[in-house]
Structure formats: structure tokens, C-alpha cells
Amino acid sequence: MTKIVIIDDHQLFLHGLKLTLENSNNEVLIFDNPLLALMKIEKLQPDLILMDLKMPEMDGICMIDELAKRHIFSPVVVLSACEEYKEVLIALQKGAMGFIPKSYAPQDMLAGLESVLLGNIFIPDEVEQQLENLVVEERKNREMYHLSDRQAEILSLLYSGNTNREIAEQLSISPDTVKFHQKGIYQVLQVSGVSSRAKAIEKALKVGLLSS
Structure with a gap:
């Protein structure tokens, strides 16, 4: 059984995702506060961490930094309803193993998480090209x-x-x-x-x- 931690400040989404993952035979622990999650994760040793990119107490990018500082190396998948992908790119550059849009279908999400658990980086096909465009743009800006x-x-x-x-x-x-x-x-x-x-x-x- 896979142990999954979800961190998201939107209660409806948090509990809906928990139910979806539990129905696929996962052990799921949820937190609506990233600071509290940080205090608990080290002892929990989850197989996977899912987190929202936008949270009031600490955003997903800062959370990735904090996990690294605490030597917590559970794979991280970021979730977002935003279609502005710059922060997604930063999260992946900082070590996130995947990105899943909150609009994603449950079965597609489960397939993506399974891919991450196998050691792969998961990015939806429709997002990957946009991230590649951002990388090219950043490279041009660094040169300019x-x-x-x-x-x-x-x-x-x-x-x-x-x-x-x-x-x-x-x-x-x-x-x-x-x-x-x-x-x-x-x-x-x-x-x-x-x-x-x-x-x-x-x-x-x-x-x-x-x-x-």
C-alpha cells in the first residue's frame, strides 16, 4: 500500500482527492496547513507528496526548498489550477517529480502518480510544450x-x-x-x-x- 501525503488549503479538493486515492488502495494523510505538514512528514516517511502550488502560509516552491533542507526526499508532485506555468517550471527545476492540473481526470491523475512512483517525471503532454517554450525564453533572456x-x-x-x-x-x-x-x-x-x-x-x- 502506497502512503501518500496531500497538502492543500482547499478543503473540498483536499477531501475529494483523498477519497479518490483511497479508492485506489492508498493510505492517504491530508494537511490543509503546509507548516503543520512539515512538522509531521519526517516521521510519516510518505512514498509520495502531493501539494498545491498556491497556499497562503507557504507556497509549494518554498515547501520544496524546506523539504530539501530537512533531507526529506519523498517524490513531490505539484498540483495547480493555474494555467500560468512559470511557477510549475521553477518547481520542476527545484526537484519536483511531476505536475498535475487540478482539472485532470481522476484516471489520468492516477496514471501520472503511478509513473512518478516508478521513478519517472510526469508532465501532461499538453503542458510539456509550454514548459519547453518557457525554458527557451529564459535561455534567450539570460543571453540578452x-x-x-x-x-x-x-x-x-x-x-x-x-x-x-x-x-x-x-x-x-x-x-x-x-x-x-x-x-x-x-x-x-x-x-x-x-x-x-x-x-x-x-x-x-x-x-x-x-x-x-
């Missing part, structure tokens, strides 16, 4: 908006909310050097003005140089 390793490092620290002085301390460089690299970042991303930092972060997120 090419940052040096140091600039990319500083951009990431800016996105994390660090001040110039904090960045200088973390990288063991002077604040003036941080400012010099910032100017380079703004030039590459073609932003200017008093809100250059915010504009640079917004554009970097848009073109795929940063992950939200």
Missing part, C-alpha cells in the same frame, strides 16, 4: 541580459533585501565596489532613476534571472 557571476550574486542579495553595506560585508568587498557592480546591473537590465533597485529586481524576475 547577461550578468557576470559577481553581478548575479549581488542581484540575488539585493533581492533578499540586503543593504549595500550588508552585501559588502557578506562578500568581503567595499561598499563602493558594490555600487560599481550595481551600476553594471542597472545598465544590463536597462533600468534607471531613483527606484533603479526595485526596477532591476522586477525586471530580473520577469525575464527569469531571479526566481520568486
Whole structure:
């Protein structure tokens, strides 16, 4: 019997999915709170984790990061009703083993989960091409908006909310050097003005140089 954990904040969907999976002879444990799920999963040692991408306390991408930090390596399949697939791509890049739209037919979902349990990555055919298009677009953006390793490092620290002085301390460089690299970042991303930092972060997120 396969032990499956489902994490989703929508009660109707959560219980409906639980019933579907139990009818296929699975042991199913459900959580409507991802923080509570994190506390319990390590002891549960599930064979599979299904989680919504959009949850108020912690989204699915952050949840994948937390599972990795805690050395919990149960395969993860993300669920979403959204047809904007950028976050799905990020989840897969971070190690998710599959994606299932919430509109998927039960039998198709079960077949997809079975594939993941066999060690495969499952992506519906109708979604795979759109994800490939996103990968191509991100590659083009990285080539168009090419940052040096140091600039990319500083951009990431800016996105994390660090001040110039904090960045200088973390990288063991002077604040003036941080400012010099910032100017380079703004030039590459073609932003200017008093809100250059915010504009640079917004554009970097848009073109795929940063992950939200």
C-alpha cells in the first residue's frame, strides 16, 4: 500500500482527492496547513507528496526548498489550477517529480502518480510544450541580459533585501565596489532613476534571472 501525503488549503479538493486515492488502495494523510505538514512528514516517511502550488502560509516552491533542507526526499508532485506555468517550471527545476492540473481526470491523475512512483517525471503532454517554450525564453533572456557571476550574486542579495553595506560585508568587498557592480546591473537590465533597485529586481524576475 502506497502512503501518500496531500497538502492543500482547499478543503473540498483536499477531501475529494483523498477519497479518490483511497479508492485506489492508498493510505492517504491530508494537511490543509503546509507548516503543520512539515512538522509531521519526517516521521510519516510518505512514498509520495502531493501539494498545491498556491497556499497562503507557504507556497509549494518554498515547501520544496524546506523539504530539501530537512533531507526529506519523498517524490513531490505539484498540483495547480493555474494555467500560468512559470511557477510549475521553477518547481520542476527545484526537484519536483511531476505536475498535475487540478482539472485532470481522476484516471489520468492516477496514471501520472503511478509513473512518478516508478521513478519517472510526469508532465501532461499538453503542458510539456509550454514548459519547453518557457525554458527557451529564459535561455534567450539570460543571453540578452547577461550578468557576470559577481553581478548575479549581488542581484540575488539585493533581492533578499540586503543593504549595500550588508552585501559588502557578506562578500568581503567595499561598499563602493558594490555600487560599481550595481551600476553594471542597472545598465544590463536597462533600468534607471531613483527606484533603479526595485526596477532591476522586477525586471530580473520577469525575464527569469531571479526566481520568486
